[in-house]
Amino acid sequence: MVGGHRWALGTQRFWSVVMLKVFGVKTVLHGNKPKVGLMMSNHQSYIDIWIIPKYAITVFVAKAEVKKMPLVGWGASAVNTVYVDRSDKDSRRATKNEIAERIRNGRSVIIFPEGTTGDGNGLLPLKPGMFFTAAEEGFPIIPTAIFYEDPDLAWVGDDNMAGHFFRNFSKWSTTAHVTFGEPITGTDGEELMIRVRDWKLAQLEKFRNNYRTQH
Template identity: 35%
Template sequence: MRTTLAKLRLGLHLLHGLWIVAIHFPRMSQARQRDMTRTWSLKLLRLAGVRLVVHHDETRLEHGALVVGNHISWIDIYVINAWRPTPFVSKAEVRHWPIVGWLATRLGTVFIEREKRRDAKRTMHEMAERLAAGETMCVFPEGTTSDGLALLPFHANLFQSAVSAGCHVQPICLLYEDAQGRQTTAPAYIGDTSLAESLDTLLRSGPVTAHLYVGAPIEPAADRRSLSAQAHEAVAASLALMQSRVSPALERPNAVAGVIEAGESQQADDRDGDGAIEGSLRPRH
């Protein structure tokens, strides 16, 4: 009954999102659209039993950056949009998902058919143009989802967009934690799991914390393979750091992390023992 009620609330929230995008977005400024997308995404996370903790947010780039990170679940997109609304590069089949596909299209998602070489080139050129114009784009260079326990190899092709645009690359890393303080694979959308099954697993798993670690920007480079390697190293290091903090075999650090809630904007910093700065909007207890 609890899961059914949660799914109903999520469905109504998706319909509300459709209404906002169809009716109000055309009359809004881009800044207002981003604010609305962030607020809507935060509420979706709450309805799904997920709260967001952002680490090292002071390194965030606001314009003209290619954001890259690990990919675990369909909910990653809403976690990132709750942090900072960002157009995505997504597999072409997402375009045909009910409601979600339409919303993704209207929010500026670039869809790619990875198996088609010509389409990959088209996507790269479109991304480069938007990055050069000062937009921020997000791509998951693993090319697929994983359980989040380890990082898959990165595909270097789409890094060419950052090379062509001469822009920075911003690495980010996602990790999901359960109510017992352990890394959880409950949100993972992998293998033959359907979207409905993935949603059921997430809702039944209890409260989940989504950790998002913002890595230091990587300087523009002339070689996409070098950029890809640097980004992979940065994301892998962030994943290892966060895994050490949620491991039940280790004492959890007394660091302050940022829990983002809709409507909050106060910034605070805390430096923990490993020298990492965690940007916070409200202390996590």
């Protein structure tokens, strides 16, 4: 078990380092590496999935469509992503069960509760489902915040993925800041969602005030 854990960690870190080099993204960790739990991060770019495995062995949860995306789908699978079909009740139930099993076995699971990418200046409305699951199952939530100094790294709206990819691939480098909070637990899903949202908003504001690149 220990050997398998180390192998998985090494594989994730390898692909994380490779893909971050491809995009010229340097990372800065603020604070400590995360404890095991249900990691809930803000979401700005497909690059997010390669930042977090640099610091923790994780399983990602993503919508099924991600698997079909050029390069991104391959990269997501390389870091042990669990795909969920949101329109299929059985798929959603199976995903919740798999998340529970992974956490019980000491493996962190990361989700992006906004459900899609934002511009990094704040947060989109959070989807409440997994907050209530965490409350029911007693899972510790690890709030996570990612911030890119270059706002162009955010992939939002109707931006064409290929165009976005090549614009950023051609840049020399940029820096991403990441921080992990202490575990948050509770029995009220709504309260958990508010606490996580407030923590992330505070972290993003701090990063934005100190590190945002002006164009």
